[in-house]
Amino acid sequence: MRPGDVIDGFRLVERMHVGGMAHLWRVTRDDMSPTAILKAPIVQDGDDATAIVGFEMEQMILPLLGGPHAPKFIASGDFTRQPYIVMELIAGESLLARVEHAPLPVEEVVEIGIGVAHALADLHSQNVIHLDIKPSNIMRRPGGEFALIDFGLSRHDLLPDLLAEEFRLPLGTGPYLSPEQIRRDRGDPRSDLFSLGVVLYYLLTGVRPFGTPRSPRALAKRLWRDPEPPARYNPDCPPWLQEVILRCLEPGPDLRYPTAAQLALDLATPEQIRLTERADKRRADSWLTARRRWWLQKLAPMRHPRTIAARRASAPIVMAALDFSEAGAAFGDALRETVGRVMTTAPGARLACVNVIKTSRLRIDAAQDETGRHLHVRRLVEVRQWAAGLRLPAAQVTAHVLEAVDPAAALIDFARENHVDQIVIGAGAAMRRTTIGPIAARIGAQAPCTVTLVRPPQPAAQGGDGEDVATEPEQGLGI
Structure with a gap:
């Protein structure tokens, strides 16, 4: 040529x-x-x-x-x-250019993590696992969005995996390979999260967590050996970010984030991350712990393949759209009951409880309510109190208060940006007087996911002979 x-x-x-x-x-x-x-x-x-x-x-x-x-x-x-x-031809530069400047500021590492996690969530939703995530395969567009390139080692759920059929060696780039890939399991989207964890660790510390292995034996060490905590190389690493990175780098995929969307949500809301012993680690696990892990992985049964869609379906992000106005309060219990049923169907689900404070285009809105309490903080407390009634593990629930001129658009954007799989929202004739009621139709029509509309139980009416007669269900918003 x-x-x-x-x-x-x-x-x-x-x-x-x-x-x-x-x-x-x-x-x-x-x-x-x-x-x-x-x-x-x-x-x-x-x-x-x-x-x-x-x-x-x-x-x-x-x-x-x-x-x-x-x-x-x-x-x-x-x-x-x-x-x-x-x-x-994607304009912009790859993350390889930023590696030369590592360690990068924490804020930049987090921004990269959120952007790439969103890109992976989008890719996985299209039934594709990349399987070669590394700085040179991550591009940043001029507008800030991240794009992934080089799909030569990728797998599509609906296509034959020619690479798995024809080759018997692990395929990928040594420093970024997940333990599953080393075992020639190319069917788990959480492999991409492991590789992203390696990228974030490298950008934050300037050190590759598993070095540069050049032999099968060196590669196999990550099946049981954990890396040194990133805070050991970069004292500026906050505990919550170490928690996230080390969770991505867990040898067992079941201990990692179940989906890229859940990883992105955690990185975007660090104050709500539930810290474990990972956050405080200062050294890698002891030799005895690593040896025990080695025996466990040797005795581990063969993993049964699952489709990418099935793995995503087992760990959806559910969004509860809450209204705390006087009329909307009547829906609180009905909404909680529906959300509770949804969450029990998928033990790996993540719940985002969202409330919107409507603001004005023309006037300056008061930051405090009539009692002098900060309105945003009060709403956040109300959201948490509502969620507490579900009795879910704290790590499974996050609370969000949005401020927007257009509440419907804000809720739809939140769902789209966070890869929400299902929205649960109150709807009915009585809800026309509430903040959320009048916009439920827009959400039902425009949301990029499943929308469940909840109506409160209809009261029974007395018939002429004294018997209870069920009223006809209200047409509400016509959805």
Whole structure:
């Protein structure tokens, strides 16, 4: 390939990168603006066939992806003449450029963690596990959103996994491989959370938590050996961030965050993270503890594969939209009862209790109520008191008070940004007088997830002969 060559209408402008498995070219086409990127695999006699099979996987997966967290697919060519993939050229730089400046400020590490966790949540919702999360595969767009690139080692739930079928060695980048990948289990989305934990640890400390292993034996150590706590290398690491990172790096996936969405929610609300012994650790576990873990992993039964959708469904994020006005209070018990039933169906579920303080576009709203208490703080206390009646573990519930001119838009945005799977909200004719009631229809129509509308029990009416007669259910908001 040379500058000026034309492949299926795409003109090669300049070679941007030569890696171990592919060339990357900036290309243009008469009917296309701006320029795009063409990726062509390096195929030579005697080369590892991983590059070929990985390229085939990326050709299959990339056209199925949508949204801002992956490059847009444009075209591809097969091996009959010239294999290539043409995709969106993402403006911005990869996180590899930031590694040189590690350790980074805590605020920047947290911002990166939230952004990449959102990208992973979006990717997993499209039935894809990336399986090669590392700084060079994470791009930051000019608008601040993070995108993931290079899907050659990825797995799609609805496609054959050619890499698993044809190769018997762990596939990925040594420092970032999850324990499951080392065991050749490519079906767990929590593997991406482990790799993200490695990235955050590295950016926060300037040290890779598991070094740079170069042999199968060195790789296998992370099956039972935990890393040194990040606070040992960076004293500025707050306990809650150490809690999050070490939870991501747990050798057993069941001890990590169940979903990327739950990880993002914790990073965005650090004051509500429930700390464990991870937060206060100053040294890695003792040799005896590591040895015990080694025996347990040797005796562990074979894990049964589950689909990505099934794993996500077992750990949904549920949002309860609360109204504390006089009319809305009548729905409190009915709403709590419904939320309680929803939470019992998925033990790994996370509950976000949300209330909205409506603000004005034109006037300055008072920060205090009539008794002099701070309104935002009072609402937060009310949200927590409502949630306490559910008797759920504290680590399973978070409280949120939003301030917005448009409460419906605020609730919908919260659901979208936090990958909420189900919204539970009160609705009915009586709710027209409340803050949330009039907007339940908008939420039902526009929310990016399931919406459950709760009505209070209808009182029975007395018939002419003294018998109780059930009233007709009110049409409410017509949903």
